[in-house]
Amino acid sequence: MAAALLEMRHIDKVFPGVKALSNVDFTLHAGEIHSLMGENGAGKSTLVKVLTGVYPKDGGTIHLNGKEIYPKTPKDAQEEGISTVYQEVNLCPNLTVAENIFIGREPRRFGFIDWKEVNRRSIELLKKLDVDIDVSKTLDNYPVAIQQMVAIARAVDVDAKILILDEPTSSLNEVETERLFRIVRQLQKQGMGIIFISHFLEQIYELCDHITILRNGELVGSYEVAKLPRLELIAKMVGKNLNDVKDMDKMAEKSVPSDEVFIETNHAASTGQIKDVSLQIHKGEVIGLAGLLGSGRTETAEMMFGLKEVTGGSLKINGKDEKLSNPMAAMKEKIAFCPEDRKLSGIIGDLTVRENIILALQAMDGMFTHIPYSKQVELADKFIDKLRIKVSDRDQLIKNLSGGNQQKVIIARWLATQPRFLILDEPTRGIDVGTKTEIQKMAVELAKNEGMSVAFISSEMDEMVRTCSKLVVMRDRKKVAELTGDQISSDGVMEAIAGGEK
Amino acid sequence: MEKLKNFTSSSLFLPIVALAVLLIFNGIFVEDFFDIQITEDGRLFGRVIDILTRSSSLVILSLGMTLVIATSGIDISVGAVVAISAAVVCTLIGGRGDGVAETPMALAMLASVGIGILCGIWNGILVAKFKIQAVVATLILMTAGRGIAQLLTEGQIVTVYYKPFASIAGVIPGMPLPTNVFIALAMVLLVVFVMKKTSIGLFIQSVGINPTAAKYVGINVTLVLFLVYAFSGFCAGVTGLIESSLIRAADANNAGLNMEMDAILAVALGGTLLSGGKFYLGGSVIGAVTIQTLTTTLYALGVSADQLPVVKAIAVIAICLIQSKKARDLFDKWKSGRSAKAVTADAKAVNKA
Numbered sequence: 001m002a003a004a005l006l007e008m009r010h011i012d013k014v015f016p017g018v019k020a021l022s023n024v025d026f027t028l029h030a031g032e033i034h035s036l037m038g039e040n041g042a043g044k045s046t047l048v049k050v051l052t053g054v055y056p057k058d059g060g061t062i063h064l065n066g067k068e069i070y071p072k073t074p075k076d077a078q079e080e081g082i083s084t085v086y087q088e089v090n091l092c093p094n095l096t097v098a099e100n101i102f103i104g105r106e107p108r109r110f111g112f113i114d115w116k117e118v119n120r121r122s123i124e125l126l127k128k129l130d131v132d133i134d135v136s137k138t139l140d141n142y143p144v145a146i147q148q149m150v151a152i153a154r155a156v157d158v159d160a161k162i163l164i165l166d167e168p169t170s171s172l173n174e175v176e177t178e179r180l181f182r183i184v185r186q187l188q189k190q191g192m193g194i195i196f197i198s199h200f201l202e203q204i205y206e207l208c209d210h211i212t213i214l215r216n217g218e219l220v221g222s223y224e225v226a227k228l229p230r231l232e233l234i235a236k237m238v239g240k241n242l243n244d245v246k247d248m249d250k251m252a253e254k255s256v257p258s259d260e261v262f263i264e265t266n267h268a269a270s271t272g273q274i275k276d277v278s279l280q281i282h283k284g285e286v287i288g289l290a291g292l293l294g295s296g297r298t299e300t301a302e303m304m305f306g307l308k309e310v311t312g313g314s315l316k317i318n319g320k321d322e323k324l325s326n327p328m329a330a331m332k333e334k335i336a337f338c339p340e341d342r343k344l345s346g347i348i349g350d351l352t353v354r355e356n357i358i359l360a361l362q363a364m365d366g367m368f369t370h371i372p373y374s375k376q377v378e379l380a381d382k383f384i385d386k387l388r389i390k391v392s393d394r395d396q397l398i399k400n401l402s403g404g405n406q407q408k409v410i411i412a413r414w415l416a417t418q419p420r421f422l423i424l425d426e427p428t429r430g431i432d433v434g435t436k437t438e439i440q441k442m443a444v445e446l447a448k449n450e451g452m453s454v455a456f457i458s459s460e461m462d463e464m465v466r467t468c469s470k471l472v473v474m475r476d477r478k479k480v481a482e483l484t485g486d487q488i489s490s491d492g493v494m495e496a497i498a499g500g501e502k
Numbered sequence: 503m504e505k506l507k508n509f510t511s512s513s514l515f516l517p518i519v520a521l522a523v524l525l526i527f528n529g530i531f532v533e534d535f536f537d538i539q540i541t542e543d544g545r546l547f548g549r550v551i552d553i554l555t556r557s558s559s560l561v562i563l564s565l566g567m568t569l570v571i572a573t574s575g576i577d578i579s580v581g582a583v584v585a586i587s588a589a590v591v592c593t594l595i596g597g598r599g600d601g602v603a604e605t606p607m608a609l610a611m612l613a614s615v616g617i618g619i620l621c622g623i624w625n626g627i628l629v630a631k632f633k634i635q636a637v638v639a640t641l642i643l644m645t646a647g648r649g650i651a652q653l654l655t656e657g658q659i660v661t662v663y664y665k666p667f668a669s670i671a672g673v674i675p676g677m678p679l680p681t682n683v684f685i686a687l688a689m690v691l692l693v694v695f696v697m698k699k700t701s702i703g704l705f706i707q708s709v710g711i712n713p714t715a716a717k718y719v720g721i722n723v724t725l726v727l728f729l730v731y732a733f734s735g736f737c738a739g740v741t742g743l744i745e746s747s748l749i750r751a752a753d754a755n756n757a758g759l760n761m762e763m764d765a766i767l768a769v770a771l772g773g774t775l776l777s778g779g780k781f782y783l784g785g786s787v788i789g790a791v792t793i794q795t796l797t798t799t800l801y802a803l804g805v806s807a808d809q810l811p812v813v814k815a816i817a818v819i820a821i822c823l824i825q826s827k828k829a830r831d832l833f834d835k836w837k838s839g840r841s842a843k844a845v846t847a848d849a850k851a852v853n854k855a
Contacts, residue, residue, distance in 0.1 A: 348716065363705075370698075
């Protein structure tokens with residue numbers, strides 16, 4: 001085999017109280033697409049951040065093309081030819097596409113920025129990626145998928161030898177993902193080494209040649225994709241043997257809903273958001289809201305939580321007409337809502353895990369009361385234990401937890417209010433396989449054991465098929481189909497989304 | 503040892519160090535700095551007492567400012583509101599030379615505090631309801647406020663001859679300290695009590711850190727914002743009373759001048775980030791006292807009033823640098839470096855053995 005492009009040896013990284021990486025090796029060859037796998041908190045991001053100079057390493061060596069490098073800042077790493085496209089697009093939405101691509105390294109003429117050149121080269125770069133847009137418009141004019149392409153264009157232009165893609169597909173639809181893959185393969189052919197991080201197993205098996213697995217900051221091993229069956233991969237990631245994983249994948253029996261309806265909407269509409277949604281959610285039912293991004297599934301959930309006004313049709317709770325004018329009104333009806341964007345509308349980063357857990361309950365109690373500290377501790381500990389949230393202690397800041405654990409804290413926040421109806425909007429996005437299954441199981445168990453109504457929204461079809469007793473399919477802000485019992489299958493949903501024509 | 507460690511990593515550590523350094527400096531260079539004497543009628547007397555008395559206005563203002571800043575807002579109108587409040591109380595009591603009050607003093611005081619709250623409510627409505635940026639919203643009252651005060655006093659400096667009025671910022675016979683110290687203390691206790699007994703503090707922080715998420719858990723963000731501005735107005739109203747009583751007059755041009763900046767500085771010195779979120783009331787109080795100590799020190803060292811701002815600025819730069827993130831990092835590094843050295847020294851000792 002040819003000499004390695006990148007060799008990371010015996011990498012150590014210690015955070016206060018935690019050993020984030022311990023003696024990790026990682027090798028990347030030119031023209032290789034290499035996936036970095038592991039559960040949340042396994043050390044994938046930390047390894048990438050050490051490589052890109054975001055964190056200084058505490059031990060070990062990094063060799064690029066046989067020469068030792070010491071990236072101290074992201075700029076250092078970039079100058080060495082290591083480019084990164086992060087999960088959240090980190091460009092400036094109020095700058096133009098061209099400015100975003102060349103910010104910080106604008107071509108100059110007589111000391112002034114040569115705007116003509118900037119625009120010309122931007123168009124050229126994007127053409128290579130099959131993107132044909134007006135580069136003089138500001139970035140926020142374009143959908144996330146295009147923004148992602150712009151980020152990649154920026155990354156590959158800096159003569160990158162290594163391109164790191166951290167969860168690049170989590171906000172892309174299938175067509176866009178395909179396009180991204182085509183570009184990645186093209187870059188691979190040019191001899192670039194690519195590190196691809198994703199939670200989607202399908203995509204990894206489709207795209208990657210090699211997989212390096214981390215667990216709890218340690219190296220589990222490096223494997224060729226073709227020789228590693230999926231189940232074995234999952235087993236290695238979670239550190240269990242194969243049979244346990246097979247069990248885990250088998251879903252418990254679905255919940256059987258009771259006849260009582262908890263909430264129903266009748267041709268409900270919300271100006272500019274939802275056109276026509278009629279649905280009934282029974283007690284003890286797990287209902288899935290399926291549809292593509294922008295189909296109105298999140299908006300429907302937000303309407304049931306008082307975030308979107310009902311402007312047409314009706315919304316009934318326990319048979320009574322209700323007007324939910326704000327979240328508090330919905331909370332008083334015992335409705336809970338875990339929002340889609342965890343970082344933006346879920347966590348309160350600088351507060352502790354305990355404070356985040358009691359916050360919704362405290363809001364319901366009112367501003368002028370105070371849950372006694374001992375009660376807060378009791379609640380926090382109960383849910384940390386029950387949902388198996390990995391924290392060093394309850395007064396750790398939530399922003400320092402991994403994504404999966406943050407999600408669990410948000411769920412705990414709502415379970416603390418003892419809701420009758422729990423809405424989970426994309427609860428498993430960006431979360432490792434083990435935690436995903438845990439959350440799915442929990443949704444079913446809450447419905448089964450406590451008679452709670454649960455609405456489950458997800459972009460992953462098989463997840464919904466496994467979890468939900470009823471599936472409402474949405475398209476163009478309308479309900480287009482309702483599937484129950486045996487009708488619930490990936491094919492069925494696809495058909496309904498595609499237009500129902502057989 | 504453990505306690506010491508907790509203390510050095512606590513948020514109050516650096517503000518306290520900054521104040522302590524100033525006090526030690528004073529102790530060495532200013533004669534009789536720490537001397538406290540008791541007069542015949544039981545009053546306490548001395549430079550330290552002086553600092554405490556003079557900082558009470560700033561302490562009160564910085565309480566309100568802390569909560570506003572915690573919601574990631576700012577209130578630059580407080581200085582002007584102090585002037586309005588002073589104008590109200592003085593015009594109501596009136597400048598009659600025979601020393602008779604035109605309106606009962608209690609009523610006049612209530613009215614001036616009420617006017618402060620009203621100003622706060624105005625700011626609150628602009629920021630919370632109309633979603634105008636805090637700087638712009640409070641800038642309105644900052645510029646208009648002194649004009650309003652001028653209207654009230656009809657362009658005159660209203661001097662109050664009514665005797666009891668002086669006791670707000672003076673000593674009531676039989677008390678050891680001037681009244682304004684007690685007022686400031688009561689305000690601090692009030693705020694601490696409210697923070698301890700309600701969850702307003704938690705909600706303020708939530709709104710400051712992530713307003714969207716705060717809304718999604720059912721917190722009434724508008725109400726929280728409204729309340730902090732109203733409270734800041736209340737603080738400014740009370741300060742107006744003290745400031746006017748101090749000079750027994752309402753000076754629309756100079757009452758509370760630049761105090762909003764000192765209050766913001768006090769909050770910053772106390773460790774609360776201007777970007778909002780976590781707030782430290784204790785830190786702000788210490789910050790306010792630090793600023794006053796600095797002024798008193800410089801006067802005591804003979805710096806003249808017109809050069810004072812320059813020297814003060816230099817001292818403030820030093821204090822801010824000590825508390826900056828970079829300095830904190832360096833300090834942490836130094837600490838961990840020391841403990842690492844201790845470990846290697848131990849290891850060497852073991853090896854030798």
